[in-house]
Amino acid sequence: MPQSDHSSSLFSAFDLGGLKVNNRLALAPMTRSKAGPERLANPLIAEYYAQRASAGLVITEATTVSAQGNGYLNTPGIYTDEMGDAWRQVTEAVHAKGGRIFLQLWHTGRASHSEFHDGAQPVSASAIRIEGDGVHTPSGKQDYEVPRALETGELKGVVADYVSAAERAKAAGFDGVEIHAANGYLLDQFLQSKTNQRTDEYGSSVENRFRLLREVVEGVVAVFGGNRVAVRLAPNGMFNDMGSPDFRETFTYAAKELEAYGLAYLHVMDGLAFGFHEQGEPMTLEDFRAIFTGPLMANCGYDRQMSIDAVQRGAADMVAIGRPYISNPDLAERWENSWPEAPLSEPTSWYTLEQVAAGFTDYPVYEAGGK
Ligand SMILES: Cc1cc2nc3c(=O)[nH]c(=O)nc-3n(C[C@H](O)[C@H](O)[C@H](O)COP(=O)(O)O)c2cc1C
Numbered sequence: 001m002p003q004s005d006h007s008s009s010l011f012s013a014f015d016l017g018g019l020k021v022n023n024r025l026a027l028a029p030m031t032r033s034k035a036g037p038e039r040l041a042n043p044l045i046a047e048y049y050a051q052r053a054s055a056g057l058v059i060t061e062a063t064t065v066s067a068q069g070n071g072y073l074n075t076p077g078i079y080t081d082e083m084g085d086a087w088r089q090v091t092e093a094v095h096a097k098g099g100r101i102f103l104q105l106w107h108t109g110r111a112s113h114s115e116f117h118d119g120a121q122p123v124s125a126s127a128i129r130i131e132g133d134g135v136h137t138p139s140g141k142q143d144y145e146v147p148r149a150l151e152t153g154e155l156k157g158v159v160a161d162y163v164s165a166a167e168r169a170k171a172a173g174f175d176g177v178e179i180h181a182a183n184g185y186l187l188d189q190f191l192q193s194k195t196n197q198r199t200d201e202y203g204s205s206v207e208n209r210f211r212l213l214r215e216v217v218e219g220v221v222a223v224f225g226g227n228r229v230a231v232r233l234a235p236n237g238m239f240n241d242m243g244s245p246d247f248r249e250t251f252t253y254a255a256k257e258l259e260a261y262g263l264a265y266l267h268v269m270d271g272l273a274f275g276f277h278e279q280g281e282p283m284t285l286e287d288f289r290a291i292f293t294g295p296l297m298a299n300c301g302y303d304r305q306m307s308i309d310a311v312q313r314g315a316a317d318m319v320a321i322g323r324p325y326i327s328n329p330d331l332a333e334r335w336e337n338s339w340p341e342a343p344l345s346e347p348t349s350w351y352t353l354e355q356v357a358a359g360f361t362d363y364p365v366y367e368a369g370g371k
Pocket residue numbers: 028029030031032060061062104180182183232269273274299300301302320321322323324350
């Protein structure tokens with residue numbers, strides 16, 4: 001089982017379950033909607049990730065494991081051979097720059113719309129709708145719909161989709177995969193009491209709510225080995241209308257159980273900068289360190305100094321950076337050399353569907369005296 005090597009520098013190399021990463025920074029997974037309606041990785045996406053390959057670890061945008069898992073326009077998938085093959089150009093481009101890359105595996109569950117499913121309802125743990133902002137569909141922004149609770153007998157098929165996706169990711173040359181169990185998507189919908197009111201063996205008790213994630217982890221670990229599999233959790237998050245009164249009990253249990261799989265890392269969205277549910281005192285990295293001995297990755301709202309401090313005091317082994325990385329492809333070099341950062345990008349530029357460089361791959365690297 002990987003043990004954390006505490007008290008180090010953000011800019012020092014790290015042994016991530018046998019995979020050497022050059023520094024403790026990760027490119028946080030970020031959906032950018034550039035894969036076209038065919039949901040295929042392409043040369044522009046390869047260039048975007050290669051530009052950010054000096055992060056110790058690149059984590060791709062969330063990538064759907066099945067057509068049922070789709071819920072956003074033009075996000076990539078990995079549920080056909082063509083999709084798997086398209087990802088190879090991305091892993092090759094990142095590896096050519098000396099980088100490491102994990103694919104994030106995704107099923108949106110209720111954060112979807114029937115327009116993505118030929119009129120069929122989106123699925124979830126229970127028939128509970130997202131309250132809040134709408135969903136962008138092929139015909140424009142729509143209200144969220146009440147999802148259909150997956151039948152018990154369908155869940156083995158969901159697990160099998162994750163396993164097939166992991167097999168394709170391995171064949172495409174990914175160094176590992178991160179299972180997205182955060183931000184109110186399907187696995188989080190099963191995990192949390194707010195969205196899971198099932199009475200079968202996948203609901204009610206925390207053990208049962210964790211069952212689908214456990215089965216997915218076990219299936220994916222069988223493909224990649226535990227040291228190449230990560231899990232992302234959002235104990236404090238409210239995104240997609242999440243936040244359960246028993247969040248502390250739920251996420252403590254999940255982290256304790258995940259300990260057994262010798263994961264590459266546990267990715268904890270501990271910071272509150274992506275929204276906080278205010279159901280109690282937020283869970284901290286220290287809470288997770290006390291129950292999970294493998295590598296921990298921190299995220300949400302970390303700037304340079306916070307990242308340096310988190311690694312130095314041993315609270316985190318790695319720190320994932322999202323928004324600053326959009327406009328700073330060379331963020332690792334900028335932070336290491338104390339070079340200035342480019343301003344954050346405009347949120348209106350994040351999910352533009354056109355497959356063009358503007359707002360995606362046209363952010364320059366820092367040149368001393370150049371700007
Ligand atoms: C444009 C954008 C897209 C995102 N897409 C994903 C995603 O695909 N998967 C995921 O787990 N989180 C996603 N997130 C959340 C980020 O990974 C990260 O948790 C969040 O931006 C907070 O980190 P930051 O403060 O460093 O930006 C996204 C965030 C942004 C801004």
